[in-house]
Amino acid sequence: MSIVKHRKMVHHYQPSPAEEARARGREAGYSGGYEEGYLKGRADYIVKSHTESFPFRQLHVLYVASGKGFPYSPMDEAISTTLRGLVAQVTVIEPGQPVCEIAYQLMPDLVLVLDGMFVQNEQLDDIRRQGIKTAVWLTDDPYYTDMTTENVNHYDYVFTLESNCIPYYQQLGCKQVYHLPFAAFPDFYKPVRTPSPQRRDVSFIGSAYWNRIEFLSPIMDRLMQYNTLINGIWWDRLPNFAAYRDRIEVNKWMGPQETSDAYNASKIVINLHRSHEDDSVNNNAVKIPAASPNPRTFEISACATLQLTDSRSDLAKLYTPGKEIETYNSPEELLDKIQYYLHHEQERREIALNALDRTLREHTYGHRLNQLLSIVFP
Known part of the structure; x- marks a missing residue:
């Protein structure tokens, strides 16, 4: 007598490429939501732990x-x-x-x-x-x-x-x-607790001085491949402005609240100082060079957002590069660091939080x- 064992056929379901893409999107969304929530929570804790006390x-x-x-x-x-x-x-x-x-x-x-x-x-x-x-x-x-x-x-x-x-x-x-x-005024510039409805990968807010046009023009096509938004006056000076006009809000001064909202909505904010040699807007006949960072340096940091800034010699006295702020010295280095920090969430988050902490400790x-x-x- 022979015993025949019947094996049940098991069919493994193979999701379609579209379903796999949706699954990856959900996973990224959950991960991104967690990371942003963690950032907001830590930032809120840092803000509450700082109580300024000065002599009256x-x-x-x-x-x-x-x-x-x-x-x-x-x-x-x-x-x-x-x-x-x-x-x-x-x-x-x-x-x-x-x-x-x-x-x-x-x-x-x-x-x-x-x-x-x-x-x-x-x-x-x-x-x-x-x-x-x-x-x-x-x-x-x-x-x-x-x-x-x-x-x-x-x-x-x-x-x-x-x-x-x-x-x-x-x-x-x-x-x-x-x-x-100058400094940050925490009533204006501070982390928001709720996720922003208008997320940006990269932001730049400021006037299009000629040195900024010259610096950014060679990399604009690659910079705009990210979710990049620019706000400020004179940006129609860009040689290929028409190609980016849907993501450049031109000829508008943004108030503190709107600017703070944009910083909070951004993963990375670019800071690029104006030139001390631009005679079209300056009155600096003796050409005194600039060593100190601009007010935006403190305002961006007060929003717990990663800042990429061009180097100035006084900067290291105020923030520690690589720990509380990140710097660049060329257009290519700026692009490289944007790509790096958009793919290294934890490092981006820690620098942003360290910047907030240093700002509230020393730069209000x-x-x-x-x-x-x-x-x-x-």
């Missing part, structure tokens, strides 16, 4: 705003709002008002001027003769030194965001000159204004 001074500061409107008005708001938490009284006026007369009436401890282009030097001299201390925080060094040259000697204290301008102003006879970079307007007040009132 029984001082009255008369703050003279820039008078230039946007994009300077957000700086005025950041400075005046921060000052109110540091001193007993803050009076804010515009440079078109009678600054000298108001100072006589109020007799503040300090007249602090932002930029100072529209304040008459004779008024400053009169204020100083009354024994009132005066200080200016220069906003555009070294790009407009031809104009600031005429003003700086009319202040007791000169604060500049460009370290290379310090010896220049000292040569002009200014005795109290200090490097005071609270830190800057506390430093300024400590110098004027030691």
